[in-house]
Amino acid sequence: MVDADQTFVIVGGGLAGAKAAETLRAEGFTGRVILICDERDHPYERPALSKGYLLGKEERDSVFVHEPAWYARHDIELHLGQTVAAIDRAARTVRFGEDGTVVRYDKLLLATGAEPRRLDVPGTDLAGVHHLRRLTHAERLRGVLAALGRDNGHLVVAGAGWIGLEVAAAARQYGAEVTVVEPGPTPLHGVLGPELGELFTELHREHGVRLHFGVRLTEIVGQDGAVLAARTDDGEEHPAHSVLAAIGAAPRTALAEAAGLELADPAHGGGIAVDERLRTSDPDIHAAGDVASFPHALFGTRLRVEHWANALHGGPAAARAMLGRDVVHDRVPYFFTDQYDLGMEYSGWAPPGSYDEVVIRGDAGRREFIAFWVRQGRVLAGMNVNVWDVTDTVQRLIRSRAPMDTEALADPHVPLDSLVP
Numbered sequence: 001m002v003d004a005d006q007t008f009v010i011v012g013g014g015l016a017g018a019k020a021a022e023t024l025r026a027e028g029f030t031g032r033v034i035l036i037c038d039e040r041d042h043p044y045e046r047p048a049l050s051k052g053y054l055l056g057k058e059e060r061d062s063v064f065v066h067e068p069a070w071y072a073r074h075d076i077e078l079h080l081g082q083t084v085a086a087i088d089r090a091a092r093t094v095r096f097g098e099d100g101t102v103v104r105y106d107k108l109l110l111a112t113g114a115e116p117r118r119l120d121v122p123g124t125d126l127a128g129v130h131h132l133r134r135l136t137h138a139e140r141l142r143g144v145l146a147a148l149g150r151d152n153g154h155l156v157v158a159g160a161g162w163i164g165l166e167v168a169a170a171a172r173q174y175g176a177e178v179t180v181v182e183p184g185p186t187p188l189h190g191v192l193g194p195e196l197g198e199l200f201t202e203l204h205r206e207h208g209v210r211l212h213f214g215v216r217l218t219e220i221v222g223q224d225g226a227v228l229a230a231r232t233d234d235g236e237e238h239p240a241h242s243v244l245a246a247i248g249a250a251p252r253t254a255l256a257e258a259a260g261l262e263l264a265d266p267a268h269g270g271g272i273a274v275d276e277r278l279r280t281s282d283p284d285i286h287a288a289g290d291v292a293s294f295p296h297a298l299f300g301t302r303l304r305v306e307h308w309a310n311a312l313h314g315g316p317a318a319a320r321a322m323l324g325r326d327v328v329h330d331r332v333p334y335f336f337t338d339q340y341d342l343g344m345e346y347s348g349w350a351p352p353g354s355y356d357e358v359v360i361r362g363d364a365g366r367r368e369f370i371a372f373w374v375r376q377g378r379v380l381a382g383m384n385v386n387v388w389d390v391t392d393t394v395q396r397l398i399r400s401r402a403p404m405d406t407e408a409l410a411d412p413h414v415p416l417d418s419l420v421p
Contacts, residue, residue: 007032009105013038014290015311016318019311020288020319027323029323033076035077036084036094048063049137050166054132054138087108087258089284092284093105109322110286114133116131121220123222127225127226128226128242130243133249145171150175153177154238154241154242155168157244159182159248160200161188162337164180172207172340190351190352191346199364215234218231256272261281261285269293270304271290278314289314291304292304305333309331345384347382354375357406359406361411368386372404379394
């Protein structure tokens with residue numbers, strides 16, 4: 001069958017889906033490309049939703065992957081505000097949820113992303129309880145933070161992960177009072193461990209954020225539909241006019257599960273199980289982005305990565321695999337954050353328990369340093385804080401798997417490039 005007779009369907013209009021559609025055309029595919037997005041906005045990138053756009057520093061149009069006219073110009077059939085109700089693998093069709101339209105596919109890409117986990121406590125139905133995942137959420141939250149800043153209002157953030165901390169930083173910059181409650185011992189404990197998690201504790205406390213660790217939200221108290229306070233399991237009641245639930249995200253696997261596709265173990269992050277070419281248990285269906293759990297040979301485990309770079313590179317990798325190209329998706333995980341005057345980039349994968357020590361290169365007191373998570377002398381991950389243009393070198397160190405002289409790794413006078421075998 002020639003390209004022109006084929007139909008490739010992409011379910012999910014985030015960065016992974018949009019970049020997959022772009023890649024199909026860039027690689028010369030001439031068949032139908034159908035991109036189905038359950039939001040009414042054109043595909044957009046999410047980092048600005050908790051960073052520049054939330055702070056009012058970036059315009060709304062800046063978040064879109066392509067200008068609206070791009071899709072028609074590249075003959076991408078874009079369906080906004082549409083969902084897929086079911087996949088029929090035997091017939092190789094998808095059925096739209098709104099009007100029941102059935103579309104046949106030759107190859108199908110699931111880029112359905114993730115959705116915020118919900119608080120399971122009384123009071124979550126109050127108008128002042130927020131989540132942050134979509135552009136519409138960010139638009140609403142931006143107005144809320146500005147109003148809290150004007151009125152000396154209080155924001156309680158449940159969860160000290162990346163979204164929770166970035167929104168806390170934005171809220172303080174608007175002038176709002178902020179309290180963060182987190183069941184772990186430090187912020188970002190599952191990603192950075194206690195050593196570097198403490199860095200973010202100090203950063204936020206310096207900027208007036210109240211942080212409470214080892215506690216969970218148990219109730220949101222309201223009156224006449226408005227939030228008044230948030231209670232935690234240590235018996236404390238925290239004043240609040242708004243609450244942000246930032247307790248993580250769950251992969252959107254319902255469509256894949258209903259179709260009988262293999263899912264990954266929830267203990268390892270769940271998601272749709274794919275191989276190194278991002279193929280699911282059905283060879284005509286691929287998955288990419290936040291929803292895909294892929295085997296990573298470098299780290300010897302299956303990973304599900306929820307960050308921007310994974311969507312940016314995973315969508316194109318899946319598209320090339322759908323075209324029969326020889327593809328291995330094995331990028332080193334990468335993410336970044338901006339909070340107050342701290343900018344950070346992290347590469348690798350080193351959850352607590354996987355490393356022997358954290359090696360610091362530079363001045364941690366001034367927050368200008370690189371941290372390396374090391375096991376048996378081998379670098380598993382690296383984080384550069386207010387130090388730039390080192391990500392490629394850090395990733396080369398990780399990929400080398402070579403034992404390092406940790407004294408040289410810690411010495412800023414030893415060129416980092418010279419440590420790469």
